[in-house]
Amino acid sequence: MSGQGPGWVTIVGIGPGNDALVTPEVTSAIEDATDIVGYIPYVERIAARDGLTLHPSDNRVEIDRSRHALEMAAAGKRVVVVSSGDPGVFAMAAAVLEAVEHGDTAWRDLDIRVLPGITAMLAASAACGAPLGHDFCAINLSDNMKPWALIEKRLRLAAEADFAMAFYNPRSKSRPEGFAKALKALQEACGDDRPMIFARNVSRPDQTIKIVPLTKVTEEMADMRTVVLLGSSQTRIIERDGAPLVYTPRSVAG
Known part of the structure; x- marks a missing residue:
């Protein structure tokens, strides 16, 4: 996954808790990101580094979180939205896609990807x-x-x-x-x-x-x-x- 070019949103699953269960594909996306968005405990699992901004938020604000990620990607940021387990199982992938469907029509043209994880x-x-x-x-x-x-x-x-x-x-x-x-x-x-x-x-x-x-x-x-x-x-x-x-x-x- 290239670190150059226009912004993108990648929704990832960081597994059930053991870092050894995070897939290499997800690790690569996190390493390439400029911004990490997610629920506070999940963002806390991401190591801080130069060039990376963490955006932790409380639970039950999934749509607001999704819109924020999409707005940053539209501005050229490389955004990773983190979920525990798998992002498609009761998690952020559906929330981001819901925000895309009902939000700015320009968001539909963004590079949006979902990377699976090991669900609980x-x-x-x-x-x-x-x-x-x-x-x-x-x-x-x-x-x-x-x-x-x-x-x-x-x-x-x-x-x-x-x-x-x-x-x-x-x-x-x-x-x-x-x-x-x-x-x-x-x-x-x-x-x-x-x-x-x-x-x-x-x-x-x-x-x-x-x-x-x-x-x-x-x-x-x-x-x-x-x-x-x-x-x-x-x-x-x-x-x-x-x-x-x-x-x-x-x-x-x-």
């Missing part, structure tokens, strides 16, 4: 085996941007379809009751003891993995630093010395 659900799955080894879905449990009724509908339909599931933003301080409502819906819809996996601070030195039968799960087991995975009815646990391995078989009996 994949790091969590790998940390305990392969619970997402067959069909799965990802659901954001935050009701900040969609009604709770829609979340509950998706939970029940995913359980009916027997997907393994990954849950982002399970339990916030402002809405701690959300995960309890999700648990109630899942326990009623699934009706069995498939494993639920709590991966906290996944890929970081203080990572913890807990595997709990669905009927034994309680709401305080999750927080906003936890990715929660739920197996399907086919998911298996391999007991062994040390941590068990969890996987969902690749085939389903006809």
Whole structure:
């Protein structure tokens, strides 16, 4: 990626926390940038250097952040918008494209790229085996941007379809009751003891993995630093010395 020429916007994922999981492509984009835009904790992961300006901002200002990035790129800056995990999974890629669609028509002609990263659900799955080894879905449990009724509908339909599931933003301080409502819906819809996996601070030195039968799960087991995975009815646990391995078989009996 050249450091010369007109401005551009590149939206990147910096992985779940371990710097070793940042892709070389993303590292190259960051090295070539003049400006970094993102949520405060993610921008803090970017090393300061001469010629680089950091623009940290608070959460819930994604569209304002996106517009700022696009305005700087239109002025000739080389702008990297950082997300944790993958930028296309409940993150900044969609926010930037939304700003493009509804903003200055000149922004549509900018060089805009999205570089993938390792999202938290994949790091969590790998940390305990392969619970997402067959069909799965990802659901954001935050009701900040969609009604709770829609979340509950998706939970029940995913359980009916027997997907393994990954849950982002399970339990916030402002809405701690959300995960309890999700648990109630899942326990009623699934009706069995498939494993639920709590991966906290996944890929970081203080990572913890807990595997709990669905009927034994309680709401305080999750927080906003936890990715929660739920197996399907086919998911298996391999007991062994040390941590068990969890996987969902690749085939389903006809």
